[in-house]
Amino acid sequence: MSMREKDIREANMSLWRDAWRRLKARRSAAACLLVVGAYALLALYGEGVYWYYYLRDETPPYNRVNLEAQYLPPSVFRAPFRMPAGAASPEGWRMHLVRLRFGLRNLLRHPLGTDGLGRDVLQRTIQGARIAFQVGIVTSLIAIPIGLVLGLIAGYFGGRVDDVIVWLYSTFASIPGLLFILAVAMVVGRGLTGVYLGIGLTTWVGLCRLIRGEVIKHRGRPYVEAARALGFGHVRIMFRHILPNVFHIVLVTFTLRFPAAVNTEVIMSFLGIGVQGEPSWGIMISNARLRLWHGIWWELAAATVAIFGIVLAFNLLGDALRDALDPRLRTGRT
Amino acid sequence: MGLGACRMSSPTGGTDAGEMVFYGPTARIRGFDPVKAGDVASAMAISKVYEGLLQYSYLERPYRVVPLLADGMPEVSDDGLTYTFRIRKGIYFQDDPCFVETGGRGRELTAEDFVYSIKRVADVKNASTGYWAFNNRIVGLDEFREASRSPYPTDYDLPVGGLQAIDRYTLRVRLKRPYPQLLWIMAMHYAFAVPREAVEYYGSDFVNHPVGTGPYVLKSWKRNYRVEFVRNPKWTEAGRVELYPAKGEPDDVAAGLLEDAGRPVPFIDRIVQLVVSDASTSWLMFLRGRFAFSGVSRDNWDAVITESRDLTPELKRKGIVLSRTPAMDIYYTGFNMDDPVVGPNKLLRQAMTCAFNTEEWIRFHNNRITRPSGPLPPGVAGYVEKSSPYPFDLERAHRLLARAGYPGGKDPQTGRRLILTLDLGAAEAPEVRQSTELFIDFMRRLGIVIRPRYNNWPTFLERLERRQVQLYRLGWIADYPDAENFLQLFYGANSSPGPNHSNYRNPEYDRLYEQMRTMPDCPERTRLIARMVDILMEDCPWIFMSVPLEYLLRHRWLLNYKAHDFPYGMIKYYRVDVQDRIRWRAQFGRGFSPR
Numbered sequence: 001m002s003m004r005e006k007d008i009r010e011a012n013m014s015l016w017r018d019a020w021r022r023l024k025a026r027r028s029a030a031a032c033l034l035v036v037g038a039y040a041l042l043a044l045y046g047e048g049v050y051w052y053y054y055l056r057d058e059t060p061p062y063n064r065v066n067l068e069a070q071y072l073p074p075s076v077f078r079a080p081f082r083m084p085a086g087a088a089s090p091e092g093w094r095m096h097l098v099r100l101r102f103g104l105r106n107l108l109r110h111p112l113g114t115d116g117l118g119r120d121v122l123q124r125t126i127q128g129a130r131i132a133f134q135v136g137i138v139t140s141l142i143a144i145p146i147g148l149v150l151g152l153i154a155g156y157f158g159g160r161v162d163d164v165i166v167w168l169y170s171t172f173a174s175i176p177g178l179l180f181i182l183a184v185a186m187v188v189g190r191g192l193t194g195v196y197l198g199i200g201l202t203t204w205v206g207l208c209r210l211i212r213g214e215v216i217k218h219r220g221r222p223y224v225e226a227a228r229a230l231g232f233g234h235v236r237i238m239f240r241h242i243l244p245n246v247f248h249i250v251l252v253t254f255t256l257r258f259p260a261a262v263n264t265e266v267i268m269s270f271l272g273i274g275v276q277g278e279p280s281w282g283i284m285i286s287n288a289r290l291r292l293w294h295g296i297w298w299e300l301a302a303a304t305v306a307i308f309g310i311v312l313a314f315n316l317l318g319d320a321l322r323d324a325l326d327p328r329l330r331t332g333r334t
Numbered sequence: 335m336g337l338g339a340c341r342m343s344s345p346t347g348g349t350d351a352g353e354m355v356f357y358g359p360t361a362r363i364r365g366f367d368p369v370k371a372g373d374v375a376s377a378m379a380i381s382k383v384y385e386g387l388l389q390y391s392y393l394e395r396p397y398r399v400v401p402l403l404a405d406g407m408p409e410v411s412d413d414g415l416t417y418t419f420r421i422r423k424g425i426y427f428q429d430d431p432c433f434v435e436t437g438g439r440g441r442e443l444t445a446e447d448f449v450y451s452i453k454r455v456a457d458v459k460n461a462s463t464g465y466w467a468f469n470n471r472i473v474g475l476d477e478f479r480e481a482s483r484s485p486y487p488t489d490y491d492l493p494v495g496g497l498q499a500i501d502r503y504t505l506r507v508r509l510k511r512p513y514p515q516l517l518w519i520m521a522m523h524y525a526f527a528v529p530r531e532a533v534e535y536y537g538s539d540f541v542n543h544p545v546g547t548g549p550y551v552l553k554s555w556k557r558n559y560r561v562e563f564v565r566n567p568k569w570t571e572a573g574r575v576e577l578y579p580a581k582g583e584p585d586d587v588a589a590g591l592l593e594d595a596g597r598p599v600p601f602i603d604r605i606v607q608l609v610v611s612d613a614s615t616s617w618l619m620f621l622r623g624r625f626a627f628s629g630v631s632r633d634n635w636d637a638v639i640t641e642s643r644d645l646t647p648e649l650k651r652k653g654i655v656l657s658r659t660p661a662m663d664i665y666y667t668g669f670n671m672d673d674p675v676v677g678p679n680k681l682l683r684q685a686m687t688c689a690f691n692t693e694e695w696i697r698f699h700n701n702r703i704t705r706p707s708g709p710l711p712p713g714v715a716g717y718v719e720k721s722s723p724y725p726f727d728l729e730r731a732h733r734l735l736a737r738a739g740y741p742g743g744k745d746p747q748t749g750r751r752l753i754l755t756l757d758l759g760a761a762e763a764p765e766v767r768q769s770t771e772l773f774i775d776f777m778r779r780l781g782i783v784i785r786p787r788y789n790n791w792p793t794f795l796e797r798l799e800r801r802q803v804q805l806y807r808l809g810w811i812a813d814y815p816d817a818e819n820f821l822q823l824f825y826g827a828n829s830s831p832g833p834n835h836s837n838y839r840n841p842e843y844d845r846l847y848e849q850m851r852t853m854p855d856c857p858e859r860t861r862l863i864a865r866m867v868d869i870l871m872e873d874c875p876w877i878f879m880s881v882p883l884e885y886l887l888r889h890r891w892l893l894n895y896k897a898h899d900f901p902y903g904m905i906k907y908y909r910v911d912v913q914d915r916i917r918w919r920a921q922f923g924r925g926f927s928p929r
Binding site for chain 1 (some may be wrong): 636694697698750751763764765767768771772774775778783785786787788789
């Protein structure tokens with residue numbers, strides 16, 4: 001096969017297929033995609049658990065207190081294969097089998113330990129993933145449409161409209177982020193709604209700016225001129241013609257703002273104005289710090305590692321996506 | 335070199351070898367004006383310098399008031415409306431430049447000083463935190479308060495009918511209606527004697543220049559760092575003698591608290607207190623012997639107290655002594671009786687009271703609390719020992735809940751579990767959240783869902799005042815050790831925005847309360863209180879959750895120390911065994927250098 005043939009095939013590929021190919025080719029990106037997928041599955045599982053118990057009108061196990069099992073360390077630190085004293089055990093190889101079965105069962109009981117109220121840390125970490133995904137997705141659903149529409153309008157119409165929108169987002173951008181979010185959350189009230197609106201209504205500026213810049217580039221392009229000449233309306237030109245050409249920015253922005261939103265939620269919950277009554281990574285960290293000096297590290301460790309994993313995976317994935325979708329910004333080789 | 339070695343061998347450096355010095359921690363002191371102090375640290379500092387007519391008994395329990403500047407207890411008229419206090423002769427204010435007429439020498443205390451001092455509390459321009467104590471009680475004082483609202487400087491010569499100095503040494507207080515609690519109020523810092531000369535001489539700077547009759551005078555004060563008091567030389571000069579009490583509780587003899595009985599106080603010559611805001615720093619300074627006593631913060635709890643609520647052997651070896659007493663506070667979950675769900679349903683409230691697992695609650699709080707059986711913490715005057723008719727019993731709770739109309743917790747209207755909302759203030763503290771989650775779990779075991787609503791403190795209070803809550807969690811700290819102070823929290827006329835946040839209204843209870851509150855402490859009153867407590871325990875407007883235990887540590891060389899809920903001015907009874915402290919420091923307190 002000649003080089004030319006390959007070039008032609010590449011040229012014929014759509015932007016998205018090309019990006020997918022490039023993404024797959026980068027091993028780290030593929031791994032990150034897998035990690036994100038795993039988190040998403042856990043979050044879905046958590047959602048399922050939540051609704052299962054909600055519909056049965058029962059308190060889910062991750063919220064049930066058991067003071068008998070307070071502050072149990074993760075199972076591997078509990079000498080899981082040591083048989084309790086006085087346990088009758090048969091002789092010979094059977095003994096090993098019994099011991100193995102006992103140990104495995106012990107390993108599976110509270111594998112990541114329990115917290116100060118005897119609740120399973122693993123289950124709460126999974127519920128934390130559920131909250132994190134809810135926050136990441138819902139805030140994106142609020143922030144991205146705002147940023148997208150305002151950016152499109154500003155870039156497409158220019159002039160006065162542009163001035164107004166640029167003034168608006170400059171004003172938003174000049175307010176310190178976390179304080180603004182906290183203020184919105186205080187007005188709406190504590191709880192998830194406050195978190196959604198707080199983060200959603202304040203983080204659209206970056207996307208709006210990028211879209212506006214991109215649209216300004218596109219609005220003078222021949223295909224837009226052609227659409228105009230055909231007499232299409234503004235809305236149709238904006239959304240049917242320009243939008244698909246700038247949509248990759250939305251995708252990249254989404255992957256980058258997702259972990260930022262998760263982080264913000266953790267901070268809000270840590271401060272006590274975030275999620276109420278459900279486990280969140282921020283609440284876990286806030287609870288765990290009480291006894292940390294006393295050597296009870298597992299609750300903090302579980303939440304921190306979970307946050308670290310998802311933030312790292314999303315950030316690497318975002319970089320890779322940007323490289324794959326925007327040829328001029330490529331930093332790595334494909 | 336030789337000098338340095340000499341100082342090394344004597345860790346006290348000789349500065350307190352001859353005199354008795356007390357070193358201790360304090361929170362930040364805001365100022366020395368008795369009418370303005372609302373915090374413990376300021377009140378403690380003020381009561382070293384100023385004194386009132388009465389004071390709390392140091393050793394005797396239950397608490398009672400004994401004369402201090404008064405010459406004996408006041409004469410009370412038969413209708414309980416007129417109190418006549420005789421004031422001791424030969425009590426002098428400390429020397430101070432404000433006494434211009436006498437050339438800076440302190441003058442004698444008179445009845446007029448108390449008239450003036452109480453008027454200062456009523457003066458709106460002083461924005462006193464203590465007006466509640468006199469509000470609508472003393473004849474003519476409320477009119478004085480109204481008059482003080484004028485833009486001109488308040489006229490203190492305006493007579494108040496209920497506050498009269500009959501002669502130089504007699505004060506007559508006339509009340510609108512009986513108020514036996516007045517005696518407790520007269521022991522509070524709001525009723526301490528303040529000389530008019532000092533207020534007028536120092537003006538707005540008076541808050542930094544205390545001029546009192548007390549056992550100590552302020553020597554130096556660096557607001558956020560250090561405060562120092564020295565023995566008031568006027569006491570020796572005027573020949574004033576105060577004696578260490580001779581009566582105490584039976585245990586006090588064994589504890590060595592009566593060895594100084596009948597000896598003149600104060601023992602300590604100089605008091606040095608440092609403002610240490612960091613709990614671990616303060617703890618280390620205590621361990622090194624810099625401070626004579628220390629509290630036990632939550633953080634070093636496990637390092638200090640063993641599982642059996644005793645001191646760790648390491649600390650015992652160092653001669654550290656632990657004292658543990660229930661505080662006069664009570665923490666509870668209240669029901670809003672105006673709420674359509676929990677208000678009319680007594681069985682529901684009883685079921686929830688039965689579902690409250692005391693033992694787990696205490697375990698969760700590391701044994702730092704006890705469970706009160708009723709609305710009164712132990713130790714208040716009129717306290718009656720009673721066991722709750724609704725102790726923890728989950729099966730019984732389930733039965734009561736079924737009779738309340740929610741079998742198995744199911745709300746027949748929705749077919750799902752009953753959902754109640756619990757309002758809380760100050761949700762930022764993880765301890766509050768965790769204990770709330772434990773409470774939620776108690777109710778889960780009963781089959782009820784509790785939705786917590788975490789508010790900030792002002793919002794929480796506003797919701798309470800507007801009666802918008804269903805369940806709420808709150809505490810009450812005694813103003814004075816009398817059952818009335820707690821029972822008023824259920825008086826119908828005190829409903830929100832008053833302190834009765836449960837909006838509990840019971841005609842029978844109100845009638846008993848009105849009868850009880852004007853009575854002096856006597857067996858008849860205690861009988862009334864017992865009936866009121868019975869009504870409350872049956873009606874369950876609150877789930878009585880906890881009375882905190884006060885844990886305090888001191889070194890063996892601090893003598894005559896007894897835990898007190900109102901420790902204001904009690905430092906005059908403390909004694910430091912200086913020789914023993916020197917020995918102790920040589921043995922355990924390396925690196926100590928007194929300042």
